[in-house]
Amino acid sequence: xxxxxxxxxxxxxxxxxxxxxxxxxxxxxxxxxxxxxxxxxxxxxxxxxxxxxxxxxxxxxxxxxxxxxxxxxxxxxxxxxxxxxxxxxxxxxxxxxxxxxxxxxxxxxxxxxxxxxxxxxxxxxxxxxxxxxxxxxxxxxxxxxxxxxxxxxxxxxxxxxxxxxxxxxxxxxxxxxxxxxxxxxxxxxxxxxxxxxxxxxxxxxxxxxxxxxxxxxxxxxxxxxx
Amino acid sequence: xxxxxxxxxxxxxxxxxxxxxxxxxxxxxxxxxxxxxxxxxxxxxxxxxxxxxxxxxxxxxxxxxxxxxxxxxxxxxxxxxxxxxxxxxxxxxxxxxxxxxxxxxxxxxxxxxxxxxxxxxxxxxxxxxxxxxxxxxxxxxxxxxxxxxxxxxxxxxxxxxxxxxxxxxxxxxxxxxxxxxxxxxxxxxxxxxxxxxxxxxxxxxxxxxxxxxxxxxxxxxxxxxxxxxxxxxxxxxxxxxxxxxxxxxxxxxxxxxxxxxxxxxxxxxxxxxx
Numbered sequence: 447x448x449x450x451x452x453x454x455x456x457x458x459x460x461x462x463x464x465x466x467x468x469x470x471x472x473x474x475x476x477x478x479x480x481x482x483x484x485x486x487x488x489x490x491x492x493x494x495x496x497x498x499x500x501x502x503x504x505x506x507x508x509x510x511x512x513x514x515x516x517x518x519x520x521x522x523x524x525x526x527x528x529x530x531x532x533x534x535x536x537x538x539x540x541x542x543x544x545x546x547x548x549x550x551x552x553x554x555x556x557x558x559x560x561x562x563x564x565x566x567x568x569x570x571x572x573x574x575x576x577x578x579x580x581x582x583x584x585x586x587x588x589x590x591x592x593x594x595x596x597x598x599x600x601x602x603x604x605x606x607x608x609x610x611x612x613x614x615x616x617x618x619x620x621x622x623x624x625x626x627x628x629x630x631x632x633x634x635x636x637x638x639x640x641x642x643x644x645x646x647x648x649x650x651x652x653x654x655x656x657x658x659x660x661x662x663x664x665x666x667x668x669x670x671x672x
Numbered sequence: 673x674x675x676x677x678x679x680x681x682x683x684x685x686x687x688x689x690x691x692x693x694x695x696x697x698x699x700x701x702x703x704x705x706x707x708x709x710x711x712x713x714x715x716x717x718x719x720x721x722x723x724x725x726x727x728x729x730x731x732x733x734x735x736x737x738x739x740x741x742x743x744x745x746x747x748x749x750x751x752x753x754x755x756x757x758x759x760x761x762x763x764x765x766x767x768x769x770x771x772x773x774x775x776x777x778x779x780x781x782x783x784x785x786x787x788x789x790x791x792x793x794x795x796x797x798x799x800x801x802x803x804x805x806x807x808x809x810x811x812x813x814x815x816x817x818x819x820x821x822x823x824x825x826x827x828x829x830x831x832x833x834x835x836x837x838x839x840x841x842x843x844x845x846x847x848x849x850x851x852x853x854x855x856x857x858x859x860x861x862x863x864x865x866x867x868x869x870x871x872x873x874x875x876x877x878x879x880x881x882x883x884x885x886x887x888x889x890x891x892x893x894x895x896x897x898x899x900x901x902x903x904x905x906x907x908x909x910x911x912x913x914x915x916x917x918x919x920x921x922x923x924x925x926x927x928x929x930x931x932x933x934x935x936x937x938x939x940x941x942x943x944x945x946x
Contacts, residue, residue: 464745464746465746466742466746469741469742469745469746470738470742473734473738473741473742474734474735474738477734477737477738478728478729478734481728481729481734482728485728485729486728504714505713505714505717505718505721505729505733506700506703506710506713506714506717508729509729509733509737510700512729512734512737513737513740513741516737516738516741516745517741517744517745520741520745520746521745584715584718585718585722588715588718588719588722589722592719592722611723612723639688642719643684643688646715646719651715651719652684652712652715652716
């Protein structure tokens with residue numbers, strides 16, 4: 447990963463001054479790397495023990511942690527402490543690790559009020575819930591619903607769905623690849639998004655109470671009629 | 673003040689087309705304490721991430737988190753005046769300004785379209801009502817009691833006009849005389865108030881509030897001063913109002929308070945057109 451701060455001294459100066467656009471640029475460049483670290487986890491030593499952090503599995507927790515890491519990294523003290531020579535990715539990774547270690551220490555303190563009751567017999571022998579099967583079930587359900595949605599699209603919609611959402615191409619690249627106008631691509635994508643939300647509600651994936659807030663573009667695409 | 677319905681709506685709007693940072697922040701606060709809404713949010717985000725399979729987290733989600741970070745560590749520069757403020761709402765593309773109410777201490781101001789009558793003289797509290805989902809224009813009703821009628825589901829942003837005062841505090845009191853601190857936040861009451869810009873016209877105050885159906889009417893009292901305001905004095909004035917038994921509908925001032933004041937009655941109407 448290139449280090450935009452050590453390669454661009456003007457950017458480094460603006461970053462140190464806390465200028466918003468410079469901070470934004472640094473965030474955009476390094477946030478995916480930090481998100482990956484926070485999601486995949488890592489090991490660390492604490493209190494003489496080796497601890498494995500398995501990564502944040504819930505999206506909300508991941509987002510919260512990411513936000514906190516960059517709040518710390520962008521504090522005046524942290525900005526001024528960065529020497530502009532070391533790779534900033536490593537610098538911010540240390541901040542991310544410290545955040546996780548802080549959380550670990552804090553939760554350990556909270557749990558210090560509890561201990562295992564040796565005298566109580568376990569009620570049953572079932573394995574503890576890890577939450578993982580539920581997540582995998584949910585992911586499987588989502589994959590099936592998306593596949594069903596995709597199968598019901600017409601040819602143009604399928605093409606745009608694939609290029610935009612599966613291959614992550616830009617509008618310009620899709621225009622070039624398909625020969626459609628930029629307007630056609632954008633309109634089709636907007637319709638696809640609306641249709642997808644309806645489809646997800648219809649199949650019970652999303653809370654029905656929120657179904658009335660489907661985005662405003664109400665033109666029904668061909669994909670979600672059945 | 674966010675309820676489950678608004679949280680579900682905002683979660684969906686966040687993923688579908690984005691939310692203003694302040695509403696995003698409020699949504700996150702709600703989600704932290706609400707398992708049901710959190711489940712809905714996680715499902716929405718799973719969809720978003722599933723549609724960008726190459727990433728740990730989607731680009732738009734990163735952008736949203738980045739906005740939260742930047743808003744906290746490097747707030748945008750303060751803007752001046754109405755049109756600059758509207759420009760500041762550029763990121764709030766889904767929002768449309770609906771109406772303006774300026775409630776000054778001068779008798780000649782009535783409900784008017786924004787920018788027409790504001791003269792910059794004196795001081796006063798203003799309320800902007802923003803429709804978070806539609807672009808249509810509604811008009812507020814204001815009576816002799818300085819009542820602002822806001823449909824549930826809308827968002828209220830407060831603003832002020834100020835000639836020369838330096839600080840303001842805004843506190844809401846409902847019919848039961850329950851108190852809600854608007855400016856500054858309750859935990860920052862010792863700050864002496866929000867620092868004012870001299871000569872400002874319709875300068876927005878930080879924060880915005882979703883108006884829920886279950887909200888009750890409130891009288892919003894704005895207290896202006898040249899020096900940091902004693903929040904305890906404001907609290908005691910609210911106590912005096914409570915003790916007097918006077919209805920907040922009629923109480924245009926907090927009694928016994930040696931500061932300049934202005935007030936608005938924020939009344940909640942049933943949502944229309946949905």
